[in-house]
Amino acid sequence: MALPQVSEFIVVSGNTLPNESKTDVTDKQTLLAVLQFLKKHNLKGTEDFLKKETGLQDTDVSQDTSAQTASEVAHALAAYKSDDDPSIYGDHYRDLKAFIETCLDVHKVEIATILYPVFVHMYLELVYNNHEHHAREFYMRFHGDQEWYYSEDLSKLATVTKQEHMAGSQIMENFKSSKFVLKMSRDSYTHLKRYLQEKQLKTLLNIIQEHLFIDVFDGVPRTKLQIDLASGGVLGEAAREANKSKVLYGLLKEPDINIPMEEEEEGGGEGEDKPKKKKQKRDPLLSKKSKNDPNAPPTTRIPMPELKDHDKLERINAYREALKKVKMGPNSLPSICFYTFHNALQGVTSIDVSEDSSLLCTGLGDSNIRVWSLTPNKLRAMKPVDELELIDKEADDVFERMMDDTTAEETKLLLSHSGPIYGTSFSPDKSYLTSSSEDGTVRLWSLHTWTNLVSYKGHNSPVWDVKYSPHGQYFVSGGHDRVARLWTTDHYQPVRIFPGHFSDVDCVQFHPNGNYVATGSSDRTVRMFDVLNGSCVRTFTGHKGAVHSLSFSPDGKYLASSGLDGHICLWDISNGNMLAQMKDHTGPVYSLCYSRCGSVLASGGMDSCVKLWDVTKVIRETDKDMDASIPSSLSVNESPSLLICSVATKTTPVLDIHFTRKNLMLAAGPMKTS
Known part of the structure; x- marks a missing residue:
C-alpha cells in the first residue's frame, strides 16, 4: 500500500511550476535542475512524466551540469x-x-x-x-x-x-x-x-x-x-496567504473493534447467601468511538495499514489503560520517573520511548544504538529458521513459541551506522525501530531479530531526526539538506519530499491523525506539510533560534515548539496564529510532550529542569472574538502564571520526556560530567 504519485506538483524555491509545454529561459533552467535531481535519485517515473508534460527532450537534460550550475549562479547574482x-x-x-x-x-x-x-x-x-x-x-x-x-x-x-x-x-x-x-x-x-x-x-x-x-x-x-x-x-x-489552506486537524475515526465489556459483581440483596450476579459494565469508549469529528480527514484520504489481530488486541489494551489515566492540572501533578545514564563516555545523542512505555532506546555518539526493557520482560530474539519450521502455526501462543528464551537480555545493541546517531523512533507496534545518523542514512531495524533490515539513502548529508507515524507504515526524516522526506517500510525511495526551509531541518513530528508532518528548522521557523500532496499548509514564525522539538496536542488542534532560544511557542493549527509564548528555561529546550489528557505540557532542556505548563489556561484565556486575519488584533499569552511547577535534576540535561497511558511522566538524560 503506497501513496499515489504526485509528479505534476514540484516545488522549487517556493514557486509551483505550471504544466506548460513552452517555457521561457528562466523556467527552462529551473525545469532542467529538477530533472537533473530526479535523474540523480533514479526517480524514473516522475522524470518521464515531467518531460512529457513540459515537452523537454533527453538531449536538453544531458547537458553539462557544472556549466549549467555556473550559469544559474551568474543569473541569480546578475540582479x-x-x-x-x-x-x-x-x-x-x-x-x-x-x-x-x-x-x-x-x-x-x-x-x-x-x-x-x-x-x-x-x-x-x-x-x-x-x-x-x-x-x-x-x-x-x-x-x-x-x-x-x-x-x-x-x-x-x-x-x-x-x-x-x-x-x-x-x-x-x-x-x-x-x-x-x-x-x-x-x-x-x-x-x-x-x-x-x-x-x-x-x-x-x-x-x-x-x-x-x-x-x-x-x-x-x-x-x-x-x-x-x-x-x-x-x-x-509568514505571509497571511501561507496559512489560508484548510487543515483537517481532527482525529481519525476509530476502527470498529468489539471491545468486551468488563463485568462487575452485584450484591444479591439482603440475604448474604444469595449468589452474586454479574452485570455488564458500560464501556465509555463505545459511545466515544461513535462520534465523528467534522474537522477530521476521511480514513481513506491516505493509505493506512490494515489492523491485524495483534494490533486490535494492543488497541484494546491501550483503551483499557487510558480509562485509568489521571487527569492532570495545577492541582493534580504527575509523578516523574527519571532515567539517568551514567558513564556514557561515547555521548547520548538521542532518546526515545515506545508508545506503550515498555521500551527505551538511546542513540550514541559512537554510532551504536542500545535498546532497554523498562518492564520485567526481557528482550528476546526469534528462533533460527529451522526451529521455526517445527512450530505449530495454528497454536494460540504461536508468537511466544517463536521467541528464543536463551537470547533473553535486559538490553540489546544494534550496530550498522557509521556516524553518531541523531534520531530514533519506535513503530507503534514495537516491531521496528528507525534511526537517523550523521552518515546520511535512515535505517529500519527489526525488534524481533535485532538486525538491520533496510538502509534508506536519499539525504546524502547528516540526518538530524526521524519519527514514525502514529499509525505505522510511514516515517519521516529531516536533515542538513534542508528538506524532510517521507518514507514507507515497503519502498526504498522517499514517497514525498517536503522542501521550503532555508536551513537544516532539525526536528520532525507527525500529526496525531497521520495526515500531516511538522518540521522545525535552523531557519527559526516551523512548517506543516500535507502528506497527501506534499504541499506546505502552515508556516509559523516567532522563534529566535533553531527549533529542536515539536509536540502536537492529543486532540490535534495545537502544536508546541521549542529550541535554542529557550522559548516554548504554542500555535493554533486552525489559523496559524501563536497563542502563547512560555519563558522560564535558562537554556535550549530539547524535549516537549503533552500529557495524555492534553491539559499539561512538559518541557525539558539543557538547564537540567523539567517544567510543567498549564495549556488549558491558555485556551481558556484566548479571545474567541478576535479576527485572525488582522495581525494587530492578535494577542499572545506570556503570563508567568502558565508555569505550574519546575522540577530540577542534579546535573542531568533532559533529552526526552514521555507520558505513559496512565499519565506517569518518564524523563531521561545523560549525567553531565564535570
Whole structure:
C-alpha cells in the first residue's frame, strides 16, 4: 500500500511550476535542475512524466551540469549589478533611518522592519560590484542597528567580502531565491510609499520592489511587542496567504473493534447467601468511538495499514489503560520517573520511548544504538529458521513459541551506522525501530531479530531526526539538506519530499491523525506539510533560534515548539496564529510532550529542569472574538502564571520526556560530567 504519485506538483524555491509545454529561459533552467535531481535519485517515473508534460527532450537534460550550475549562479547574482556611486548606499540608508525616526510612534515600529532586509541587500550589492572597502565600511556603520535575533545571520553575512564568496554563501542564496516577508498596516505602508515616491531613491526603490514582499493589511498598526513575537525567521514572517489552506486537524475515526465489556459483581440483596450476579459494565469508549469529528480527514484520504489481530488486541489494551489515566492540572501533578545514564563516555545523542512505555532506546555518539526493557520482560530474539519450521502455526501462543528464551537480555545493541546517531523512533507496534545518523542514512531495524533490515539513502548529508507515524507504515526524516522526506517500510525511495526551509531541518513530528508532518528548522521557523500532496499548509514564525522539538496536542488542534532560544511557542493549527509564548528555561529546550489528557505540557532542556505548563489556561484565556486575519488584533499569552511547577535534576540535561497511558511522566538524560 503506497501513496499515489504526485509528479505534476514540484516545488522549487517556493514557486509551483505550471504544466506548460513552452517555457521561457528562466523556467527552462529551473525545469532542467529538477530533472537533473530526479535523474540523480533514479526517480524514473516522475522524470518521464515531467518531460512529457513540459515537452523537454533527453538531449536538453544531458547537458553539462557544472556549466549549467555556473550559469544559474551568474543569473541569480546578475540582479545585484549596479553602476551607482558606492557612497550613496550609506547616504540612502541613513536617510531612510532619519525618515523613520520622524514618523509617528504608531507607524515607526512597523516601518522600521524594512531596515534589516534593506541593509542585507545593500551590502550584497556593494560586494557584488567589487566595492569591498565601501561594503566593509557600510557593514561596520550600520550592523549594530539591527535586531539582536539577526546576529547569527549577520555574522555569516560578514564573511561574504568578495564577489567569489557569494556563490557558496547560504545567506546570499536565501535572500536571492526568496523575498523577505514583512507585514504592515495600510496606514504605515502609505507613509513609506509616499516617502519613496517623493525622494525618488532609485537604489532603495529597486531593493524594495525586487527583494521584499510587504503584506499590507487593513487595521491599526502593530505594536513593537506584536512585531517582535512574530519576527525572527531568516526571511521574515509568514505571509497571511501561507496559512489560508484548510487543515483537517481532527482525529481519525476509530476502527470498529468489539471491545468486551468488563463485568462487575452485584450484591444479591439482603440475604448474604444469595449468589452474586454479574452485570455488564458500560464501556465509555463505545459511545466515544461513535462520534465523528467534522474537522477530521476521511480514513481513506491516505493509505493506512490494515489492523491485524495483534494490533486490535494492543488497541484494546491501550483503551483499557487510558480509562485509568489521571487527569492532570495545577492541582493534580504527575509523578516523574527519571532515567539517568551514567558513564556514557561515547555521548547520548538521542532518546526515545515506545508508545506503550515498555521500551527505551538511546542513540550514541559512537554510532551504536542500545535498546532497554523498562518492564520485567526481557528482550528476546526469534528462533533460527529451522526451529521455526517445527512450530505449530495454528497454536494460540504461536508468537511466544517463536521467541528464543536463551537470547533473553535486559538490553540489546544494534550496530550498522557509521556516524553518531541523531534520531530514533519506535513503530507503534514495537516491531521496528528507525534511526537517523550523521552518515546520511535512515535505517529500519527489526525488534524481533535485532538486525538491520533496510538502509534508506536519499539525504546524502547528516540526518538530524526521524519519527514514525502514529499509525505505522510511514516515517519521516529531516536533515542538513534542508528538506524532510517521507518514507514507507515497503519502498526504498522517499514517497514525498517536503522542501521550503532555508536551513537544516532539525526536528520532525507527525500529526496525531497521520495526515500531516511538522518540521522545525535552523531557519527559526516551523512548517506543516500535507502528506497527501506534499504541499506546505502552515508556516509559523516567532522563534529566535533553531527549533529542536515539536509536540502536537492529543486532540490535534495545537502544536508546541521549542529550541535554542529557550522559548516554548504554542500555535493554533486552525489559523496559524501563536497563542502563547512560555519563558522560564535558562537554556535550549530539547524535549516537549503533552500529557495524555492534553491539559499539561512538559518541557525539558539543557538547564537540567523539567517544567510543567498549564495549556488549558491558555485556551481558556484566548479571545474567541478576535479576527485572525488582522495581525494587530492578535494577542499572545506570556503570563508567568502558565508555569505550574519546575522540577530540577542534579546535573542531568533532559533529552526526552514521555507520558505513559496512565499519565506517569518518564524523563531521561545523560549525567553531565564535570
